[in-house]
Amino acid sequence: MATVWVIDDEPATSDVLAAMLHELGHEARVFNQAREALAAYKAGCTDIVMTDIRMPGLDGLEFTRALREKDPRATIIILTGYPSVEDAVEAIKMGAADYMSKPFRIEEIRLRVLRVLEARDLQDRFRRNRMLTWLLIGSLPVWFLLGIVLTYWVARS
Numbered sequence: 001m002a003t004v005w006v007i008d009d010e011p012a013t014s015d016v017l018a019a020m021l022h023e024l025g026h027e028a029r030v031f032n033q034a035r036e037a038l039a040a041y042k043a044g045c046t047d048i049v050m051t052d053i054r055m056p057g058l059d060g061l062e063f064t065r066a067l068r069e070k071d072p073r074a075t076i077i078i079l080t081g082y083p084s085v086e087d088a089v090e091a092i093k094m095g096a097a098d099y100m101s102k103p104f105r106i107e108e109i110r111l112r113v114l115r116v117l118e119a120r121d122l123q124d125r126f127r128r129n130r131m132l133t134w135l136l137i138g139s140l141p142v143w144f145l146l147g148i149v150l151t152y153w154v155a156r157s
Helices: 011-023 034-040 061-072 085-093 106-156
Strands: 002-006 027-031 048-050 076-080 098-101
Touching: 002 011, 002 034, 011 027, 027 034, 027 076, 027 085, 034 048, 034 061, 048 061, 048 106, 061 076, 061 085, 076 085, 076 106, 085 098
Parallel strands: 002 027, 002 048, 048 076, 076 098
Antiparallel strands: none
């Protein structure tokens, strides 16, 4: 189960999306203004942020940029009722994990959420494995010295 924030200026859209997410077993929190969501956001407080691209005030792309400055590891899915290649490219450049066109089907939401969660999990595992690899490499001199000491000790016995 993931915690998903839904940011959309149209309450009907955000409520339907939240209901779909609940049906899929996720917890959803709805915001109708991007500025409100940005003010409430703290790193690690949610697994996925789904935001509309066209909203009054702070639009989805500006919100994505601001959120990524606050938390570079935030997982963001951009939603739009007016899909364009330019917006999709810009969203991905800013660090959005995915870009979805409205209207959406529940199966599409399930697959997209699953995909971004799996991608984040793989990144976390890669980061952890890289750290363990460096720790192992860093410990090699200790093992080498231990081998010398043991060899000397066995030779003296």
